[in-house]
Every structure is written in structure tokens, then in C-alpha cells.
Amino acid sequence: SPRSPSNGSSRTLSAGEMYLFDTGGQYLDGTTDITRTVHWGEPTPLQKEAYTRVLMGNINLSRLIFPPNTAGGTVESFARRALWDVGLNYGHGTGHGIGNFLSVHEWPVGFQSNNVPLEAGMFTSIEPGYYRDGEFGIRIEDVALVVEAQTEKPFLTFEVVSLVPYDRNLIDLSLLSPEQIRYLNSYYERIRAHVGPELRRQRLEEEYEWLRESTQP
Numbered sequence: 001s002p003r004s005p006s007n008g009s010s011r012t013l014s015a016g017e018m019y020l021f022d023t024g025g026q027y028l029d030g031t032t033d034i035t036r037t038v039h040w041g042e043p044t045p046l047q048k049e050a051y052t053r054v055l056m057g058n059i060n061l062s063r064l065i066f067p068p069n070t071a072g073g074t075v076e077s078f079a080r081r082a083l084w085d086v087g088l089n090y091g092h093g094t095g096h097g098i099g100n101f102l103s104v105h106e107w108p109v110g111f112q113s114n115n116v117p118l119e120a121g122m123f124t125s126i127e128p129g130y131y132r133d134g135e136f137g138i139r140i141e142d143v144a145l146v147v148e149a150q151t152e153k154p155f156l157t158f159e160v161v162s163l164v165p166y167d168r169n170l171i172d173l174s175l176l177s178p179e180q181i182r183y184l185n186s187y188y189e190r191i192r193a194h195v196g197p198e199l200r201r202q203r204l205e206e207e208y209e210w211l212r213e214s215t216q217p
Contacts, residue, residue: 015041018136018170024104033104033125035141038167049086050130051138051170056082057128058140059180061094065149065157072111072118079111079128082175088130095125098143118156122146126158140166163191165214188215 013019017039024033037051057079064078076094083089097109108116109124118124127141144158165188173181192215199208 017041018043018047018138020137020139022139022141026101026104031098031100031102031104032162033098033141033143034162034164035127035139036164036167037138037140037170039169043170047136047138048170048172049175050083050088051140051167052172052175053082053086053088054090054128054130054138054140055166055171056176056180058126058142059183061126061128062142062144062158062160063179063183065151065155066118067155068119069117070156071113072109072115072124073113076111079126083128083130090129090131092127092129095127095141095144098123098125118146120146120148120156123161124158126160160187163195165191165211168214168216185217188217191215 018037019039020035020037022033022035024031026032037054039047039051043051060081061075061079064075066075072095077084079094080089094111096111097106097115098104099106109118109122111124123143123145125141126144127139129137129139131137142160142162144160144162146156147159149155149157166184176184192211196208196211199211
């Protein structure tokens with residue numbers, strides 16, 4: 001297939017550029033679809049700002065509280081606003097339903113105009129991005145479960161179930177609001193509480209150390 005590596009198209013990785021990892025698998029208890037973008041060297045100011053604004057969009061949609069019977073297409077601009085603020089955008093959907101033992105991209109759930117209204121119990125991806133042809137691409141994708149919000153009337157919100165840290169090297173903290181930072185810190189606490197003990201149980205000390213560093217407040 002055109003996605004397979006070959007000597008003609010493969011090249012050596014370097015520390016001087018961004019990498020986008022679109023990963024996932026199908027397991028007995030669910031399907032995962034997680035994208036992370038990393039930079040192992042010194043990102044440019046544009047790369048750092050674009051990444052941070054994609055992350056802001058991911059957080060803004062993930063922590064949104066909305067009325068029942070709201071269609072995904074109604075709220076998807078929350079994932080774009082931080083990019084729109086500086087004249088940036090992305091050309092793909094903001095997220096798609098996720099099946100179990102079926103399709104990784106599964107209708108009718110999602111954020112397009114023709115998707116069904118969101119209901120508690122649905123799984124969707126949340127995946128804003130930003131791309132510059134020939135230069136770099138950014139996408140931050142999490143799987144989120146639609147859950148009831150802690151509001152007086154029964155409103156809805158999302159619970160992110162992907163437990164993978166974001167790249168600290170690419171976050172410009174000065175752009176984030178106090179609420180966004182609080183959200184990140186509680187997300188990192190959840191990652192440490194759920195994944196940390198499992199890494200220790202498997203005696204993966206180096207990986208545990210990486211997780212500890214990557215989820216510092």
C-alpha cells in the first residue's frame with residue numbers, strides 16, 4: 001500500500017523537525033485512536049504558537065458544557081476558535097464516532113453538520129490540527145466519552161479517555177488561560193494515577209520516569 005515504508009520514500013528522523021503520530025489499535029475492551037505531535041529539538045515560534053492554539057481548541061471543546069440534543073456541528077467551532085483568532089484553520093473534520101470491533105471512523109456520531117445529536121454514552125474523537133504544506137503538520141487527537149455534566153439541569157460534557165501527555169516542549173504557557181492550565185493539570189493527574197501504577201507493575205522504570213516528567217504540574 002502507499003502507506004508502507006520503502007527505501008525510496010523513507011528518510012532518517014532528525015531532532016530538528018515536528019513529528020505527527022497517528023496511532024491506535026483494536027482491543028477486546030475498545031478501540032483507540034490517538035494522535036500526538038512532538039518536537040525533540042528547538043521548535044520555531046510559529047510551530048510553538050500553532051501547536052498551543054491547536055491544544056487550546058482541543059481543551060476548549062473537551063471541557064465544554066452543552067445542552068442535551070446538541071448536534072456536534074453546533075459546537076465544533078469551539079475547537080477552531082483559538083486558531084481563527086490569529087487567522088489559522090484546518091481542513092478536516094473536528095472528530096468522528098468510534099466503533100467497538102467495527103470502524104475506527106464510525107457514523108452517525110461526530111461533529112459534521114449531518115451527524116446525530118450528542119448523547120451520553122457516545123464515543124467521539126476530538127482532533128483539531130494545523131498544517132503547512134511541505135513544512136509541518138500538527139494534530140492533537142483524543143477519544144472522548146459524552147457524559148452528564150455536574151449541572152442542576154441535565155446538561156452534557158466530555159470525559160477524555162485517552163491518557164497520553166501532550167508535548168511540553170511545544171506548549172507556550174503564556175497563551176493558556178488559568179482554566180486551561182487547571183484542566184491540563186487535572187488531566188495529567190489522571191494520567192499519572194491510571195498509567196503510572198501499571199508501568200511500575202510491568203517494571204518499566206524508564207517509561208515510568210518519562211511519564212512522571214511529562215505529567216509535572
